[in-house]
Amino acid sequence: MKExxxxxxxxxxxxxxxxxxxxxxxxxxxxxxxxxxxxxxxxVQAENGVIGYGPLVTTDNVDEADVGLIDAGGQFYTPAPGxxxxxxxxxxxxxxxxxxxxxLGGLQVSENGDLAIHSTSEADEYPQVGxxxxxxxxxxxxxxxxxxxxxxxxxxxxxxLTYPLTAAKCVDLIVTDVAVIEVTSGGLVLKEFAPGWTVDxxxxxxxxxxxxxxxxxxxxx
Amino acid sequence: MTAKICSAAEAISVIKDxxxxxxxxxxxxxTPGYLYRALAASSATDLTLYIENFLPGPPGTxxxxxxxxxxxxxxxxxxxxxxxxxxxxxxxxxxSDFMGDLIHSGKLExxxxxxxxxxxxxxxxxxxxxxxxxxxxxxxIVAAGKETRVIDGKEYIFEKSxxxxxxLIKAARADKLGNLVYHxxxxxxxxxxxxxxxxxxxxxxxxVEPGKLDPELIVTPGIYVDYLVKIPEDDISGAxxxxxxxxxxxxxxxxxxxx
Numbered sequence: 001m002k003e004x005x006x007x008x009x010x011x012x013x014x015x016x017x018x019x020x021x022x023x024x025x026x027x028x029x030x031x032x033x034x035x036x037x038x039x040x041x042x043x044v045q046a047e048n049g050v051i052g053y054g055p056l057v058t059t060d061n062v063d064e065a066d067v068g069l070i071d072a073g074g075q076f077y078t079p080a081p082g083x084x085x086x087x088x089x090x091x092x093x094x095x096x097x098x099x100x101x102x103x104l105g106g107l108q109v110s111e112n113g114d115l116a117i118h119s120t121s122e123a124d125e126y127p128q129v130g131x132x133x134x135x136x137x138x139x140x141x142x143x144x145x146x147x148x149x150x151x152x153x154x155x156x157x158x159x160x161l162t163y164p165l166t167a168a169k170c171v172d173l174i175v176t177d178v179a180v181i182e183v184t185s186g187g188l189v190l191k192e193f194a195p196g197w198t199v200d201x202x203x204x205x206x207x208x209x210x211x212x213x214x215x216x217x218x219x220x221x
Numbered sequence: 222m223t224a225k226i227c228s229a230a231e232a233i234s235v236i237k238d239x240x241x242x243x244x245x246x247x248x249x250x251x252t253p254g255y256l257y258r259a260l261a262a263s264s265a266t267d268l269t270l271y272i273e274n275f276l277p278g279p280p281g282t283x284x285x286x287x288x289x290x291x292x293x294x295x296x297x298x299x300x301x302x303x304x305x306x307x308x309x310x311x312x313x314x315x316x317s318d319f320m321g322d323l324i325h326s327g328k329l330e331x332x333x334x335x336x337x338x339x340x341x342x343x344x345x346x347x348x349x350x351x352x353x354x355x356x357x358x359x360x361x362i363v364a365a366g367k368e369t370r371v372i373d374g375k376e377y378i379f380e381k382s383x384x385x386x387x388x389l390i391k392a393a394r395a396d397k398l399g400n401l402v403y404h405x406x407x408x409x410x411x412x413x414x415x416x417x418x419x420x421x422x423x424x425x426x427x428x429v430e431p432g433k434l435d436p437e438l439i440v441t442p443g444i445y446v447d448y449l450v451k452i453p454e455d456d457i458s459g460a461x462x463x464x465x466x467x468x469x470x471x472x473x474x475x476x477x478x479x480x
Binding site: 046047048049050057058059062063065066067068069070071074076085086087088089092095096118119122126127128129130131132133134137138164165166167168 | 247248249250251273274276303304305306320321333334335336337338340341344356357358359360361362363393403404405406407408409410411412413440460463464466467468470471472
């Protein structure tokens, strides 16, 4: 089997979408890791009430772990100059303001940019909505960072969602472990693929109709 | 009334059977775990629990001081939450299928919402509103069974306000009047729960004399605070122990490799 990008590299690639001056909320899971790779001049927000925080605490600097400095998914972050704290009413007003970019995880994305993230079945006893619906509705740009296939090899880029809808027509870009795909009014467009992969191989892993950008290229890592 | 400084057990005794109790829960950050332990030891039953996250900890962590909300289950008939944990897939191998058993048997009712809607429902309650029309979750599980209305061509869902009987709050420091300051992202929904709830019980690491907190930096004015409980320094829910638990958390979250 071909090598897919690991979570760290996916987080690096997703974080590279941010430019100086951008503010970006990071969702739970892989997106949390982006905090450690944000370019200078861009700032990350966590829904529980912080913006402008620094890289995550690792096992190398565990003594810096502060029980008051936790991100959306319970990871410890380091403080950074200019960071600010606020309550969650302020946080969600910010999230719905259209001023933030959002990097979310995902379970499925459809051809027209519908997103499923909170559960895999209507009968699920534990729908984990969190802030995903607020973010998908309120962000100015939604980037989904997720694996291209499920653990048992099923495609996550689908024609129509089979999992419950989180938010309709909200996704702008998808960063997977093999590709970068843009959601356009004409459907999904392959922009980049991982080193060692071919366009046809990516297509074979994708249920959704996938067109190929004229300037498609190998992902720069 | 100024804040009454008392033990957790005395404060928790104001909770009556059938009360609606609101609390913030975000892992160990800003979660009033000391009060959870007092509530777990109380006789209150049939509570409706409005909780920001319901996140069971991995096995063994409750004993280490993690504010595991499963300790409240015996006292609760309904949970309203944006995030009902218990089946994390991936990073942390948490399982708690007993939650599913409780839900299936009808012993535990649940209602799902979103973080933004949850805090705004509390905010509306604080403002005395009956509810509001929200665009979040149209066409999803969150909209099920709710009134909808089209405003300026867009569809909205009616969301009822929340006005809890009792709020369980965590703050970093209080003065003796109940003025509160928080620490870091532990602020969370604690301030809005304080504004929305009819009676508030607040646990803090430190209580100081009036005048010792900078009035410019007070987040929750003492008018909202009814009971103040100081967490004993060496308690399992205390700051010192949570610092140790944080180190454990870093290892658990497996951030190794993140540079």
